[in-house]
Every structure is written in structure tokens, then in C-alpha cells.
Amino acid sequence: xxxxxxxxxxxxxxxxxxxxxxxxxxxxxxxxxxxxxxxxxxxxxxxxxxxxxxxxxxxxxxxxxxxxxxxxxxxxxxxxxxxxxxxxxxxxxxxxxxxxxxxxxxxxxxxxxxxxxxxxxxxxxxxxxxxxxxxxxxxxxxxxxxxxxxxxxxxxxxxxxxxxxxxxxxxxxxxxxxxxxxxxxxxxxxxxxxxxxxxxxxxxxxxxxxxxxxxxxxxxxxxxxxxxxxxxxxxxxxxxxxxxxxxxxxx
Numbered sequence: 001x002x003x004x005x006x007x008x009x010x011x012x013x014x015x016x017x018x019x020x021x022x023x024x025x026x027x028x029x030x031x032x033x034x035x036x037x038x039x040x041x042x043x044x045x046x047x048x049x050x051x052x053x054x055x056x057x058x059x060x061x062x063x064x065x066x067x068x069x070x071x072x073x074x075x076x077x078x079x080x081x082x083x084x085x086x087x088x089x090x091x092x093x094x095x096x097x098x099x100x101x102x103x104x105x106x107x108x109x110x111x112x113x114x115x116x117x118x119x120x121x122x123x124x125x126x127x128x129x130x131x132x133x134x135x136x137x138x139x140x141x142x143x144x145x146x147x148x149x150x151x152x153x154x155x156x157x158x159x160x161x162x163x164x165x166x167x168x169x170x171x172x173x174x175x176x177x178x179x180x181x182x183x184x185x186x187x188x189x190x191x192x193x194x195x196x197x198x199x200x201x202x203x204x205x206x207x208x209x210x211x212x213x214x215x216x217x218x219x220x221x222x223x224x225x226x227x228x229x230x231x232x233x234x235x236x237x238x239x240x241x242x243x244x245x246x247x248x249x250x251x
Contacts (some may be wrong), residue, residue, distance in 0.1 A: 030243045031158045050198040051207040056128045059135075060213045064192040068177055071217055082167070085237060086232040094240040099153035114230045116144030124218035126208040140220025145226060154237050163230045165241020166223045173220035180213055 001009075023097030029035055046057035059067045087093070088184075120141035149157040184193035196208040204211070 004141065005187060035170055047201075049056045049194055049208060049210070050201045051210050052129045052132070052188060052202045053127065053131065055131070056133050056207070056210055056214060057237050059133065060128075060208075060210045061194045062211060064181070064209075067213075068102040068181070068192070071073050071174060071177055073219055074086050074221060074224045075170065078167075078227050081231050089166060090242055091239050092240050096237045098155070101152060105237070106151050109147045113144060113147040113151065116147060116148075117141060120144055120218075120222070124215060125204065125211075127218070128210045129204070134217025134219075137147070138218045139225060141218070141222035142225035142229070146229065149233075154233065157233075161230060163227060166226050170220055170223035170227060173223065176216040177213060177220070180209065180216065189212050 029037070042058055042062065043054050045062055046052075046054040049057055049061055049063060051057035061132060074196050088094035096193075120143075122137075123132035123140055124134055124137030127137065146157065148160050184190050184195050187193075187195040187197050192213075194208040194210065196212070198208045199206040
């Protein structure tokens with residue numbers, strides 16, 4: 001496809017999206033109006049489903065199918081990064097040099113790592129009750145693990161980050177989200193419909209299917225972000241091009 005053809009295709013799609021977006025916005029309530037039909041229905045549904053955090057109710061219950069698509073985007077990003085940044089025949093593994101870290105940085109990083117991991121677990125576990133959830137908690141967990149890189153060096157990070165294992169867990173967690181949706185079909189309801197016991201409102205066991213899906217998302221996001229950063233760090237710090245002499249010998 002020529003450059004002009006690609007430009008025409010882009011402009012045509014952009015115009016179509018702009019028209020549809022404008023038409024959709026005309027149906028929204030005006031700014032400052034006391035009438036919020038979507039918000040009122042979302043809050044009522046979250047209370048009915050015993051999910052204290054309305055955002056989690058929307059993400060993992062009322063619009064769980066949309067969240068499944070968003071999670072799949074992250075999984076696709078991990079797969080794409082793994083394929084694009086894999087080590088080629090022209091590259092070889094490089095042993096990173098030990099880093100020089102200030103004692104204060106090493107101390108604070110070592111102390112904060114377990115605290116940050118605990119906070120990440122808390123955010124994921126309480127996603128149906130308070131602000132946070134699987135996406136936010138997963139990022140906190142991934143960031144917490146990389147405090148090992150800040151407090152020590154890349155070699156220390158590799159010791160606490162089994163990349164191959166995390167790649168498998170990432171795939172299993174993504175598949176778990178998809179599989180949990182079958183519970184609704186087994187119960188004679190819709191796919192991803194909340195059919196588990198709702199429990200007591202504002203407790204960890206409340207929300208039915210919401211905390212289970214939320215936990216799967218937290219694991220998938222944490223593993224996905226760690227694997228993504230692992231490939232980029234490996235490419236930047238632990239991979240180098242083979243010398244011309246080595247390339248001739250390998251060929």
C-alpha cells in the first residue's frame with residue numbers, strides 16, 4: 001500500500017470516528033445537570049450486587065466483558081514484546097557489571113520492597129471494597145519487585161524475578177479470567193454474569209464473582225508488567241551484538 005493510500009485510509013477512518021463520537025456526545029447529559037442516568041444505574045447495581053466499590057462493580061461485573069478485552073490487550077503486548085525482543089543469532093548474553101549503590105539507597109530499597117509488596121496485595125485484595133483493584137494493585141506489585149534493581153543491581157533483580165515462570169503465570173491468569181466467565185453459562189445465565197453468592201456487603205467475601213476476577217486481573221497485570229520490563233532490561237543491560245569474528249565463527 002502506498003503512502004498516499006495509507007493517508008487516505010487514515011483520514012477516512014478518522015472522519016468516520018469523529019462523526020460517530022460527535023453523535024454519541026450529543027446524547028450525554030449537559031454539564032452541571034443533576035440528572036446522571038448512567039451513574040445512578042451503576043451505583044444502584046453495585047449496591048444490589050454487594051460491591052462497595054462502584055468502579056470495581058463496573059469493571060468486573062457490569063462491564064466485565066470490556067475488561068476482558070482490556071486484559072487481553074496487555075497479554076498481547078507481552079506476547080508481542082517477547083517475540084520482538086527475543087535474542088537473535090547476531091546477539092549474545094552479556095553479564096552486567098555490579099552496580100555501585102549508595103548505602104542509604106540500598107537500605108531504603110531493601111526495607112521498602114516487602115512493604116510495597118504488601119501494599120500491592122492489599123490493593124488487589126480490597127479492590128471490591130475501596131479504591132484500587134487488580135489493575136492498580138498489579139502495577140504496585142510489579143513496581144515493588146523492581147526495588148531490588150534500585151537497591152542493588154540487575155543481577156539481584158534477576159534472582160527474585162523468574163521470568164519464565166512469570167510468563168506462564170501471566171498466561172494462566174489471563175485464561176482464568178476467560179474461564180471464570182463460563183460460570184454464568186453453567187448456571188444458565190450470561191457469560192461473565194455474576195452468579196456466585198454475593199456475601200455480606202462491605203466485607204472481603206462480598207461481591208460474588210468480582211473479587212475472584214479482580215484477583216485474576218491483579219496476577220495477570222503484575223506478571224505482565226514484570227515480563228515486559230524484563231525483556232526491555234535484558235535488551236538494554238544483558239544483550240550485546242556479537243563481534244564480527246564471532247559472527248564468522250558461528251556461521
